[in-house]
Amino acid sequence: MTENLARLWRYGLVLSHQRDVADDLVQATCLRALERADQFMPGTRLDRWLFSILHSIWLNEIRSRRVRQGQGFVDAGETLIFDGAHDTETHVMAGQVLKQVNALPEAQRTVVFLAYVEGLSYREVAGILDIPIGTVMSRLAAARAKLSDTGPEGGRQ
Template structure:
């Protein structure tokens, strides 16, 4: 067991809770499921901290653990009945006129991103929200770098087509005057 890996995981875990929760939310669409995923990820990371190599990116290692747990949960869920997914827009929206007005553009973006196929949505999150390089995202997803690039290109094309289908959005000025 690596003492350095154990210390590095313990020292850096708290700083990764919010990014892990966001990733869990992107995958599951549910606040509760995201919290459960983060908890399971922390437990597994602490149990296997000796496998972490100090000096490498802890966040990338934790994302890979969380994704593995999520995939296992999906497999198990397919065997059970009644497992539902919460609507991401409902989870991320707030009551009150000011909050709704303030967050309307974000809600539109979230709605469009949530409409992406799961593999594209997950790749978009890792690269554009968490800032992973293509190589790091490929490693976290256990896929070739070319697949990451392909998924991102497809996601950008899909988002562009959704924008074209929806017409003018909030803040766009299409007046002739």
């Protein structure tokens, strides 16, 4: 399970935009996974199961209380960690892309993260989010359209 902690944390951050909430989501996910280890199906992907648990915990949390807007948001520049090998231009471009992705509606942002960042298949994303695969494809298409229309001047690049 430890090899998935960073990926779970990134997903928690994508959902919540708050580092401390992402930490809590990962902790709750690990606890629930350990408590329900007997429900894990041998031969299936552990990462997919853990993402499903985290997503379920997040949905339960937003149902039980409203997430306060404007508090604890992570600046896109702080989220990306670069070593000395990357030049400033790459850092700026990555920050701009992350800001554009973070500006997407939550449903689109979530499928973009799971499909493109985590590399999950559309079927796996649909399973994690408990939505039809066509909805995943539709949300990704809408996100790509929005991102392609967003440029430095606000127009198509």
